[in-house]
Structures are given as structure tokens and as C-alpha cells.
Amino acid sequence: MKIILLSGGSGKRLWPLSNDARSKQFLRLLTAPDGTKESMIQRVVRQIQAAGLTDDIVIATGTNQKDSIENQLGDSITVVTEPCRRDTFPAIMLACSYLAGQGTPMDEPVIVMPCDSYTDTGYFTAIATMAGAVCEGLADMVLMGVQPTYPSSKYGYIVPDRDSQCVGHAAMPVRRFTEKPDVPTAERLIAQGALWNGGVFAFRLGYLMAITETVKPHADFAALRKGYGDLPKISFDYAVVEKAASVAVVSYSGQWKDLGTWNTLTDELDVHTYGNVHEESTDNTYIINELELPVVCIGTKDLVIAASPDGILVSERKLSENLKHLVDGIGKRPMYEERRWGEYRVIDFIDFPDGFCALTKQLLIKPGCSISYQRHSLRDETWTIIDGMGEIVVEGERRPVKRGDVISIPHGQLHAIRAITALTLIEVQHGSELEEGDIERFEYRW
Structure with missing residues (x-):
């Protein structure tokens, strides 16, 4: 079994902790079994592994979340990044194309699920049941249906054919779908035995690759990613699920919450x-x-x-x-970000009348990690080491750094820094334009 976790969104309903760079799934506020704090994405990965489903997990996400994922999960989880935002159908196609390129058999069951659902162990038992239904060939597409607890207009509904339940299996054929009905319609659907659409899909890899071939013929992972912006911007439900010839659903009745609001x-x-x-x-x-x-x-x-x-x-x-409508447009520049090497927070930003700007950040680099070898065209930088020990390289010349050292880096100079111990430094960027995109990266072997 392969599992694809979908990670996206900005989670503005959890502002000010969440922003465009740090979505809700990365907030370390939940308590893990060992008493430490964990994020939603860390919790889901831990639950998948504890359930013994698979260690083979791929996360489909945007480029802006890659560093946060690697910071929290390490390099044991594969991350497939979208070059630009489209929708769930292109994202799932790209992740499946990656799996195919890695030699995954076409009859391998693939589970696609959100990375931030708050659930109990029964949820992962239902996922195993879904994979089993795919392996047995009971349907081309198997969905998870969540037992409703109240008539909600926030979710889509799946109406199963309970009289035709697959013999010897928990999967039921799907009769029809209803997209986010009003409350009176939801009440009628629940009376008919309808389930909430849990947003979890199971299918054979070959099934999705055949669909991909009709969208982008003869395209491997690299070609699909190169032409990603030309792919249709459409959800997986509309593009695939509602057009599938045979669809089944597995019911789940345990805990299932979206922790997407403060409440x-x-x-x-x-x-x-x-x-x-x-x-x-x-x-x-x-x-x-x-x-x-x-x-x-x-x-x-x-x-x-x-x-x-x-x-x-x-x-x-x-x-x-x-909250969301009040904070739309507030603070376009994230003031805190997690990166693969650690984290940074913005301390100050000054835009002077003559057009000169100064941005001050505090960086924490984890031991053994390094910032990429890079240069900037429009800004100069000054680093002040305030704690720890490390190594810097400027234009190919390496030297050790420690607390109290100050390094000036003019624009155009290649530079990088590596932490030997946990390294804290103050970075001051100064120039007429201070953009995160003003960066050119190069390879460097420490």
C-alpha cells in the first residue's frame, strides 16, 4: 500500500499562528503520547505508522510548504511539490506519476487522504479495509464515508446502496453523491443512510495512471511537472470520482474533526x-x-x-x-517560517523615505544543518552570530564562526552557513528591494 497525504491551504482561520507559509497542519499544539507537542501532520504520520499501514508515504504539497514538512518529519518522507497551485486532481496525478516512476506496480493500492484530519485508530482500520476492497477488485474507486452526527451543510454526502453490500466485505456500492446540501436536504439524506464524504480515496495505481494518460499522453513525472500549469484546475471528486464506472464506500463512525478554527x-x-x-x-x-x-x-x-x-x-x-474575512490582506510577508534547516522570525522591517529598506531576522539553525549556497542580486546582508558554533563559506573560502562574529555579505557574493551546534544569528538585509525571490542557489558540499 502507498499513501499520499495532501497538504495545502493557508489556514487563515487560525491566524495569527497560521499564515501563507505556516498552514494549520504545522502548528505544534497537540499533545503526543510521550507528552511532547506535535502538529496535525506529525500526528497523522505517527498514526499511520502506529497502525502498521505503511512507512511508504508521499506528501503532495506546494513548494512553500516543503521546508516545513522536512523540518517536522525529516527526510524519511517523500515530498512531491506542485510548481504552481492547481487543485486536488493535478496534485494526485503528479504524486501517482512519481510513484509510477519509482517502479511501483500498477496493481498496488494507493490511498489518498488529508494530512490534518483529527481521528482515532478506527479511521486507519477503515483505510486498511478500503485498501482490501481495492485489492479484491470490488470497485475501481473506494471512498471513506463518515457516519454523520448532525445534518451539516459543510460536507458532501455519499448515498450507499446498503442492500447491495459486497458479500463478505464492509464496502458498499455508491448509489449517488450530493454536494453540500442545505440542512433540510441533509436531514433527508441522513434518514436514507447517507454518509459524509470523508475525502479519502483508494484505487489501484494503474487506474489513475490510465486516466493520466488521457489527460497528458506519454508524460512521465518530469514531463507532467514541467507542464503542470497547463493541467486542468479541477478537484479529484469532479474529475475522477463522479465519473468512475464503479465506486464503493467504507463506513467509519469514529472521531472525525477538522481542527481548522480556534473553536x-x-x-x-x-x-x-x-x-x-x-x-x-x-x-x-x-x-x-x-x-x-x-x-x-x-x-x-x-x-x-x-x-x-x-x-x-x-x-x-x-x-x-x-476571522478569515478580517485578516485577508493583513501582513503579506510572513513574520515566522519553518525551514528544513530550522526556523526564522522577522524582528523588524523599516522602509525609509529614500527607498532604502532594512529587514532584520533572527535565525535558528539546527545542528548539522545548513543554509543553501546562494547569492542575491539586489540586497546586501550582515550576519551577527549570537550563540553557537558553525562554519561559513563566502566565495568558496571557509572559516569557523562563533558567538560575537560579524560577517558582511555584499550583493552578488556566494555564501552559506552550517551549524555545528545549534546556531542563532541575526540577519540584517538592506537594499532598495527586499524580496524572498531575490535568491539564486548553487550546490555546495561541506
Whole structure:
């Protein structure tokens, strides 16, 4: 079995902790079995491996999330990046094309699932059942249907043919689909035994590769990725599932939540405060502080308070779902990012009247990790090492660095830095244009 995890979105409903660079699945707020904090994507990967489904996981994502994934999961998980945003159908085609290029047999079952569902162990038992249905040839496409707990207009519905359940198997043929109905229609569908569409798909690799051939004939992974921008921008449900000749569904009735709002996320937090927080006489108030500055809270009730380098949120928990439209367009530059080598946060940005700009960041580089060998055309940089030991290379010349060292890097100079111990430095970028895209990377072997 191969598993493809879909990782996308910006998760603005969890602002200010989530942004375009750090989506909700990367927030380390959940508690792992060993008591440490883990993110949604770390939790799902841990659950997959604990269930014994497979260690062969591919994550389909955008280029802007690759560093966060590698930072949290290491290099044991394969990451397939989209060159540009399309939709779930192109993303799944690209990931399957990668699997085919790696020699995966065409009859291998492939599971496609979200990377951020909050579920219990029964969810992964249902996934194993789905893979079994594919192996037995019960349907071209097998879906997960979640047992509804209330008539919701937020989900699509799957109406199974319960009278024609596959003999000796939990899979049921699908009679029809209904896309996000109103509440009265949802009530009628539930009375007919309909299930929520859980967004999990199972099929043989060869089935999807045959469809890919009709979209992009004779295209291998490299060719598909090169022409990715020309692929149709359409969801997998519309492009494949609703056109499949035979579709079955496996029912799941356990825990299934989308922790995409502060209201739903705080329901699953086992503590009410994170970070530098001082509170007194609070009731059902959650305070998450990523800043060094203290947050002091007295006598509040039913609030969520979140502080990060991107901003500060104070909201009634139930009204926090209305957050997205308020923060659209706020702070286009992410103030905090995880990278494969560590993390950085923006400390200050100044745009002077004469057009000169200065951007100050604090970087934390993990031991043994390095920033790529690179140069910039439009900006100069100054690095000040404030803790740890490492090595820098500038125009091919290497030397050690330690606390107190200052390195000036004019624009056009090739440079990189590697951490021997955990390395903290202050980077000041200065010039007339300070863009993240002003970077040219080269290979360098340490």
C-alpha cells in the first residue's frame, strides 16, 4: 500500500499562528503520547505508522510548504511539490506519476487522504479495509464515508446502496453523491443512510495512471511537472470520482474533526495556556503566546487569545470562525517560517523615505544543518552570530564562526552557513528591494 497525504491551504482561520507559509497542519499544539507537542501532520504520520499501514508515504504539497514538512518529519518522507497551485486532481496525478516512476506496480493500492484530519485508530482500520476492497477488485474507486452526527451543510454526502453490500466485505456500492446540501436536504439524506464524504480515496495505481494518460499522453513525472500549469484546475471528486464506472464506500463512525478554527482546535487542547502567559480568574479562556513578551490576562471568559510575530487575536471562542474575512490582506510577508534547516522570525522591517529598506531576522539553525549556497542580486546582508558554533563559506573560502562574529555579505557574493551546534544569528538585509525571490542557489558540499 502507498499513501499520499495532501497538504495545502493557508489556514487563515487560525491566524495569527497560521499564515501563507505556516498552514494549520504545522502548528505544534497537540499533545503526543510521550507528552511532547506535535502538529496535525506529525500526528497523522505517527498514526499511520502506529497502525502498521505503511512507512511508504508521499506528501503532495506546494513548494512553500516543503521546508516545513522536512523540518517536522525529516527526510524519511517523500515530498512531491506542485510548481504552481492547481487543485486536488493535478496534485494526485503528479504524486501517482512519481510513484509510477519509482517502479511501483500498477496493481498496488494507493490511498489518498488529508494530512490534518483529527481521528482515532478506527479511521486507519477503515483505510486498511478500503485498501482490501481495492485489492479484491470490488470497485475501481473506494471512498471513506463518515457516519454523520448532525445534518451539516459543510460536507458532501455519499448515498450507499446498503442492500447491495459486497458479500463478505464492509464496502458498499455508491448509489449517488450530493454536494453540500442545505440542512433540510441533509436531514433527508441522513434518514436514507447517507454518509459524509470523508475525502479519502483508494484505487489501484494503474487506474489513475490510465486516466493520466488521457489527460497528458506519454508524460512521465518530469514531463507532467514541467507542464503542470497547463493541467486542468479541477478537484479529484469532479474529475475522477463522479465519473468512475464503479465506486464503493467504507463506513467509519469514529472521531472525525477538522481542527481548522480556534473553536474546534481549542476543544482538543489539554492545557489552556502556552508560552509566556500569566492569568488569573479566567474561565474557559485559551491563551497561546509565541512572543517573548508576556501576555497577562485577568477575569476573562470564553475567549481565545493568540499572539505571534504576525499579530494578536482576541476573540470570543464561538465567534472566532468569522476571522478569515478580517485578516485577508493583513501582513503579506510572513513574520515566522519553518525551514528544513530550522526556523526564522522577522524582528523588524523599516522602509525609509529614500527607498532604502532594512529587514532584520533572527535565525535558528539546527545542528548539522545548513543554509543553501546562494547569492542575491539586489540586497546586501550582515550576519551577527549570537550563540553557537558553525562554519561559513563566502566565495568558496571557509572559516569557523562563533558567538560575537560579524560577517558582511555584499550583493552578488556566494555564501552559506552550517551549524555545528545549534546556531542563532541575526540577519540584517538592506537594499532598495527586499524580496524572498531575490535568491539564486548553487550546490555546495561541506
